[in-house]
Amino acid sequence: MSLVRLWRAGVLHCLLWLLLSVLHADSHPQCLDYKPPFQPQEPLLFCKEYAKFGCCDLEQDKQISYRFDQIMDYFDHSGFMVCGKYIRSILCQECSPYAAHLYDAEDANTPMRELPGLCRDYCSDFWHHCRYTLSLLTDNNITATIEEDHDKFCDFLELKDPEYCYPNVLASDELNANLGSVKSDPKGCIQLCLQEVANGLRNPVAMVHANDGTHRFFIAEQLGYVWVYLPNGSRIDRPFLNLTKAVLTSPWAGDERGFLCIALHPRFSVVKKAYVYYSVSVNKQERIRISEFLLSSMDMNMLDHSSERTLLEVVEPASNHNGGQLLFGLDGFLYIFIGDGGKAGDPFGKFGNSQNKSTLLGKALRIDVDNNDDGAPYSIPSDNPFIGEKDSKPEIYAYGVRNMWRCSIDRGDPITGQGQGRMFCGDVGQNKYEEVDMIEIGGNYGWRAKEGFSCYDKKLCLNSSLDDILPIFAYPHKLGKSVTGGYIYRGCEMPNLNGLYIFGDFMSGRLMSLKENTDTGNWDYTEICMGRDKTCRFPKLINSYYKYIISFGEDEAGELYFLATGTPSAASRGGVVYKIVDPSRRAPPGKCSIKPSPVQIKGKLIQFHPKEEFVINKKPTTTAPPKTKATTIPSTTRFQATTRKPTTASPRILTQKPKVSRPTQKPRTPTKKPQTPAPKPTLKPLMTTVLRRNQSPTGALQPLNSQSTTVRPQYITTLKVRSETTPRRTPPPTTLRPSTKQPHTYWTASITATTTRPVYWTSASMKTSQPTDRPRKRGRGRGRKNGQRRGKGGRRRHRSELVRLVSPDPNRSDRGRVEIFVRGEWGTVCDDLFDYKAATVVCKQLGFARALRVAKPAEMGRVATNLRILLDDVECEGTERTLLHCKHATFGQHNCSHAEDVGVVCSSEEEHAVK
Numbered sequence: 001m002s003l004v005r006l007w008r009a010g011v012l013h014c015l016l017w018l019l020l021s022v023l024h025a026d027s028h029p030q031c032l033d034y035k036p037p038f039q040p041q042e043p044l045l046f047c048k049e050y051a052k053f054g055c056c057d058l059e060q061d062k063q064i065s066y067r068f069d070q071i072m073d074y075f076d077h078s079g080f081m082v083c084g085k086y087i088r089s090i091l092c093q094e095c096s097p098y099a100a101h102l103y104d105a106e107d108a109n110t111p112m113r114e115l116p117g118l119c120r121d122y123c124s125d126f127w128h129h130c131r132y133t134l135s136l137l138t139d140n141n142i143t144a145t146i147e148e149d150h151d152k153f154c155d156f157l158e159l160k161d162p163e164y165c166y167p168n169v170l171a172s173d174e175l176n177a178n179l180g181s182v183k184s185d186p187k188g189c190i191q192l193c194l195q196e197v198a199n200g201l202r203n204p205v206a207m208v209h210a211n212d213g214t215h216r217f218f219i220a221e222q223l224g225y226v227w228v229y230l231p232n233g234s235r236i237d238r239p240f241l242n243l244t245k246a247v248l249t250s251p252w253a254g255d256e257r258g259f260l261c262i263a264l265h266p267r268f269s270v271v272k273k274a275y276v277y278y279s280v281s282v283n284k285q286e287r288i289r290i291s292e293f294l295l296s297s298m299d300m301n302m303l304d305h306s307s308e309r310t311l312l313e314v315v316e317p318a319s320n321h322n323g324g325q326l327l328f329g330l331d332g333f334l335y336i337f338i339g340d341g342g343k344a345g346d347p348f349g350k351f352g353n354s355q356n357k358s359t360l361l362g363k364a365l366r367i368d369v370d371n372n373d374d375g376a377p378y379s380i381p382s383d384n385p386f387i388g389e390k391d392s393k394p395e396i397y398a399y400g401v402r403n404m405w406r407c408s409i410d411r412g413d414p415i416t417g418q419g420q421g422r423m424f425c426g427d428v429g430q431n432k433y434e435e436v437d438m439i440e441i442g443g444n445y446g447w448r449a450k451e452g453f454s455c456y457d458k459k460l461c462l463n464s465s466l467d468d469i470l471p472i473f474a475y476p477h478k479l480g481k482s483v484t485g486g487y488i489y490r491g492c493e494m495p496n497l498n499g500l501y502i503f504g505d506f507m508s509g510r511l512m513s514l515k516e517n518t519d520t521g522n523w524d525y526t527e528i529c530m531g532r533d534k535t536c537r538f539p540k541l542i543n544s545y546y547k548y549i550i551s552f553g554e555d556e557a558g559e560l561y562f563l564a565t566g567t568p569s570a571a572s573r574g575g576v577v578y579k580i581v582d583p584s585r586r587a588p589p590g591k592c593s594i595k596p597s598p599v600q601i602k603g604k605l606i607q608f609h610p611k612e613e614f615v616i617n618k619k620p621t622t623t624a625p626p627k628t629k630a631t632t633i634p635s636t637t638r639f640q641a642t643t644r645k646p647t648t649a650s651p652r653i654l655t656q657k658p659k660v661s662r663p664t665q666k667p668r669t670p671t672k673k674p675q676t677p678a679p680k681p682t683l684k685p686l687m688t689t690v691l692r693r694n695q696s697p698t699g700a701l702q703p704l705n706s707q708s709t710t711v712r713p714q715y716i717t718t719l720k721v722r723s724e725t726t727p728r729r730t731p732p733p734t735t736l737r738p739s740t741k742q743p744h745t746y747w748t749a750s751i752t753a754t755t756t757r758p759v760y761w762t763s764a765s766m767k768t769s770q771p772t773d774r775p776r777k778r779g780r781g782r783g784r785k786n787g788q789r790r791g792k793g794g795r796r797r798h799r800s801e802l803v804r805l806v807s808p809d810p811n812r813s814d815r816g817r818v819e820i821f822v823r824g825e826w827g828t829v830c831d832d833l834f835d836y837k838a839a840t841v842v843c844k845q846l847g848f849a850r851a852l853r854v855a856k857p858a859e860m861g862r863v864a865t866n867l868r869i870l871l872d873d874v875e876c877e878g879t880e881r882t883l884l885h886c887k888h889a890t891f892g893q894h895n896c897s898h899a900e901d902v903g904v905v906c907s908s909e910e911e912h913a914v915k
């Protein structure tokens, strides 16, 4: 082969590979409730392979396990051994992180499959070994017509996507690499999605909560309004605060003056005070004012507008760099972040304002606003760092600040508390660098000696007494020109984001993140991108935002939001509040539920109407407009998910079930050589039942007679005669009725004895035995709760769980230790409170007319069983069909010993016959 050919082959291979990876790069874990998968809070006991990450919590796992038990109950031991694993795997696919794909349930508007999509080979194996079990897995009447036909059978079950079908989906490296971790694009950009929470806002500058259990949130607009939002997104029409008259601002895009921040007292439910930071003009002098308001005594959603008390005013030498952050630290003190006074390069005085501790400009301040009702509006915390320093303002907490825009306090790791109380700020830079700082007491943050890590004023910068604290991160102006500080995510709903500092840039619209490397102490940078359509294809999510990122906010539960606008003017209603959502993993169900305390509302509520198009409603063919460069900013620029043309959707199958007619010919021989002999009659539930009568005590099957295929029709005939109206006490069919002449020690109740269950082997009897109004398919947009697939109308065909009586006296078949068959194994029932009613259930299940009594342990002889104890705490009414229909402890869980194994004595005589 020539080099060229080799090269070509290589290129072709690469192209193919690229094509394939494009086709399949869209792994999208999703549960049947349309939400991302999670790690269950308690370990799963049944579908254990999904215990780390999947779609089931313990409750759902138990339901699946219960269903499995019900189905397994149709099998004897060998059937259990052969088919159990298939049935378990198929049932457990509800818990797969790819459940939505396996069930074709990603789109709420199309019908979903009843059973998870299998790979062809796996389906063939399933068909060869256990084809007759299909009717146990689905209520679809199609099963009777396809179970004999391998191709139809597998057409029904196959998911024609070789990578996503079960079990290949488990083996695909692509789909399982980093499963459950936050998703990144090929460049490493973290893919997140958004939810629109509020809109129509005029330069929303701040979002805060009251920390009072109401889960209200308060959003401030630059022109001087603060609005109250309820946790359901409704807004109260009357403003919490209306300072529009006093606030100094203008509609000019880029005006840094205005109402800039609000902070509610950290114990707001007790100390009903709010603090605000805004620009005012006093005698034609521009100032910033920090003042205090009291909550109205009439309305918990409004401040008393007449209660304003000014704490502090600082003259602004220029109209820019007004700072604008207020927040309470964990120490309960109020922190105030004030800009350097404006213009460029901090030109004031000998070395600027920021390094001059005689002025409040260019500083972070800390004051104590508690107990201020009499006298001074605030006091100086006794450990403020520069109290004793001559010519220094005592309010100063840190200096060398240029124009810190948005600071936050770390709530700390939810489990370890690590990081709690740390204070992070974005400090807007001059010409070259934007920085993120962690604020410490007495710290010098370098301005104007330094901008980011580099020197700005060389002389100051080289002075050995500068002793500044470097930023944790700085970025050059090609990434953005005005940092907006964010939060360390510590909420509950997005476990992957814990510890991630998420922030943005006002000018470039870039969302960014920093994560502390606890080994090196460095903060590692990762960009945040909008997830692609497929990644964000969850209800209510969007994947684009307006680019002027003004601020970040947390709700009371710690979930993270940002506030952005398409038109950065205090007069334009282009502002939107977005909630940040991680599509790759959610918290386990129930973990993050909140119960907001009630809010008394005066005035009207304005319901929230999202304006952005949900990803889930987007036409798959839409191509998003190209990403706009940072330098050219049309007023409504938005960030979109990176635009790659949507690739082929995975094949949609089985939205219409294949049409089948009853097979008239013999089942065709499988094209593939079966790995094991074709289905044995013994695997067929009805067959095992019949055979079971002759089962030896060890569970091995003994051939009864030459019966094989002839048994089935017989059986069906028997069943057809029986119906629900058959009196309960009617003895079971003669072939199965216990008789005193029977030489067998072991008795098992047969399914035919007490139920009409097997009707669904015959399609004819289907119609009458099945409710026809059962919702088989989800309707348009209808979801399901908790991923539970079937409601009451679903498959819940109970049948007698098998029981037998084991007696030391082989001549007495009417009495003995009660043994029960659950999940493929025989075991005992041990319950010192086992009563007559429970005994009645056992005896009737075995075909006796009634129970005489509960047997004494002595009657059952020495217990020499190596069976497990399977059942304890049985409480029956006496009318249940089987013990498993009575209340009982979880299978296998007990606190008794074999010494308390129960036995019964039954009677075939009706009561009146006993004299």
Ligand SMILES: *[C@@H]1O[C@H](CO)[C@@H](O)[C@H](O)[C@H]1NC(C)=O
Residues within 6 Å of the ligand: 141, 142, 145, 763, 766
């Ligand atoms: C299955 O049920 C549907 C409606 O529920 C019915 O139209 C169809 O004829 C049934 N098919 C068979 C084979 O019984």
Ligand SMILES: *[C@@H]1O[C@H](CO)[C@@H](O)[C@H](O)[C@H]1NC(C)=O
Residues within 6 Å of the ligand: 230, 232, 233, 234, 605, 607, 608
């Ligand atoms: C939101 O919550 C409030 C208070 O509980 C209630 O009065 C209002 O009807 C709710 N709005 C919506 C749209 O659910």
Ligand SMILES: *[C@@H]1O[C@H](CO)[C@@H](O)[C@H](O)[C@H]1NC(C)=O
Residues within 6 Å of the ligand: 239, 242, 243, 244, 245
């Ligand atoms: C806010 O106050 C101004 C005057 O102080 C008033 O004109 C305006 O109507 C008020 N806005 C609202 C929504 O109450």
Ligand SMILES: *[C@@H]1O[C@H](CO)[C@@H](O)[C@H](O)[C@H]1NC(C)=O
Residues within 6 Å of the ligand: 348, 349, 350, 351, 352, 356, 357, 358, 359
């Ligand atoms: C520091 O600021 C004060 C107050 O503005 C001012 O009077 C003083 O001259 C400044 N000092 C220097 C060295 O610039």
Ligand SMILES: *[C@@H]1O[C@H](CO)[C@@H](O)[C@H](O)[C@H]1NC(C)=O
Residues within 6 Å of the ligand: 459, 463, 464, 465, 466
């Ligand atoms: C360095 O800074 C200190 C304190 O700000 C000042 O006293 C000193 O003169 C400076 N040295 C030089 C060489 O500028």
Ligand SMILES: *[C@@H]1O[C@H](CO)[C@@H](O)[C@H](O)[C@H]1NC(C)=O
Residues within 6 Å of the ligand: 808, 809, 810, 811
């Ligand atoms: C069972 O019955 C047979 C014959 O009726 C008798 O020989 C045998 O002893 C009995 N076995 C027991 C354990 O009573």
Ligand SMILES: *[C@@H]1O[C@H](CO)[C@@H](O)[C@H](O)[C@H]1NC(C)=O
Residues within 6 Å of the ligand: 872, 873, 889, 893, 894, 895, 896
């Ligand atoms: C253990 O025994 C106690 C009382 O004896 C009972 O309440 C409890 O339900 C039992 N637990 C199990 C699992 O059997």
